[in-house]
Amino acid sequence: MIYDCAIIGAGPAGLSAAVNLAQTNRSVIVFTTKEEDSSIYRAPEVNNYLGFFGVSGKELLQSFYDHAAKYNIEIVRKKVINFYKSENIFTINANNEFYEAYSVILAIGTPKKTLLENEAEFVGRGISYCAVCDGMLYKGRVIAVVGESAEAEEEAEYLSELAKKLYYIPLYKKDEFHFKDNVEVVLSRPKGVHGEDFVNAVELEDRILNVDGIFIIRKTMPADQLIYGLEFTEEGYIKVDKNMQTSIEGLFAAGDVVGRPYQVAKAVGEGQIAGLSASTYVKRIKEADKKD
Template sequence: MADSSESIHELYDLAVVGCGPAGLAAALNGTIRKKKIILFGTDFCSPKLHHAPKIENYLGLPNITGEELRKKFLAHLQEVKLKVNQNKISGIYPEGENFTLQSRDKFFKARAVILATGVNTVKPIQRELDYLGRGVSYCATCDGPLYKDRKVIVLAYNRDGLEEANFLSEIASEVLLVPLLKEEEAARVRLNEKIKVVKGKAMGITGEMWATGVALEDQQLTADGVFIVRESVLPDQLVPGLKVGSQGIEVDRWGATNIPGVFAAGDCTGAPYQLSKATGEGQVAALSAAKYLDELKSKVKEDRPLATV
């Protein structure tokens, strides 16, 4: 049911990032409220649910397996003709009263956003966040042109990182690739012969005012810039300015974040990590987003100048 053919020129009412129970519930309820939805997720929505041998506390469905419930969720989306867009979102930025969602070299636009990215297990390496935007980047397509004819390091935690290294090899004078994924996964991507592979565990970013390298366990690499490519991005790096506490994204009772038009639901907002909580918060966030969109539409009408004769 996955699809990635949506036009990047369309303006959606609501973009839902994440296709676990919270994201699916949000997309479904947004659709029921007659909003134009785009749902971003992986090619296999909710592996966590898939691996659950039995779910005993989901009201009305006793002793159902996680996989059975996952299929029911996806079947419900098919009923309302909702598809999953597999473009990985690497950044969400306000643009007037709308938002631009970036995925490598593609851009999507929406009036409101719901984050349902699940529990984020990303652990930044030492000083990574200190240098973000100052020599450290998560997107080669976005920032690669800044390093034309310069030396860069790519820390690749997945296959996308290897592809980003190939992309950068056509721009930079030298690319040092540190593969941090399983060897069998790395073997599936053919690397440009210009890329130099350096094996080791990344410990931290080095530099002074600007990042100038990466410290591995047994050696020091130097470069003009560092690209870090992982499966997911920290929420406050995905949406600059987003308020995140020790438990997760900070939201109010209605799923609203500190950024108007951005809502969050599910495990990314903190414990308890329960299925019913996730689906319930997804519904609440969708209702809140729908209300926000309706109010936005009313404001536009009120601000429109009266016709003169």
């Protein structure tokens, strides 16, 4: 099935877009890693989203999920690795499973940069963001896994069954790690990538480790790695017009990823605009397809 719209992110912007698309009778799929990943989830109290007063971020988010449930909106707990557009159809890679949609809305929260110096130039040449997608390429080899949060440990475990040797580099604090014997936990900040055609080492603050590949496991992919050709503002936000359309036709963005203030009402409002714009866009291209 080709969805009318695939929404990446299930925070206030993503769910608002979803509800507005559903109300205009469009089919929607929403991708999210975990609802706890939305920054609103940790807010002790939210008082400035009109109509709600004295609620916790968690409660507010629950009301948003409840609203989406009224429309039976499909929410898939998978991380989107990347996606591309070909002949009016977007193909989305969510943890190595593939979905198709006529339009996409990026609602992935505060913009994240790539982590390592020259990381971007080695993507697909030794830098990977997805264990299940690329793990097999490193069977019997030496790899480093950079984990943004404890959830990355699961992917590291999977990779340790394939790799000869695995350096696990956590970006978070934790006292004890439980890995197989071929895993070495390295507590040093990663800084850059060495290599020529292909990655051959990762540079840390205090040493250089020779590796055949580097997996960077984050909660959300940096927007500039999700799709080729996306334009950004000078401040690093996704560039959108007043209909929330990005530099790529059929691709919209809303919420923190397009700019400040990082606030619920602003995100919900932009999500609505993105959802309605995507709805109008999909109607137009479907009608054009019929004429062909």
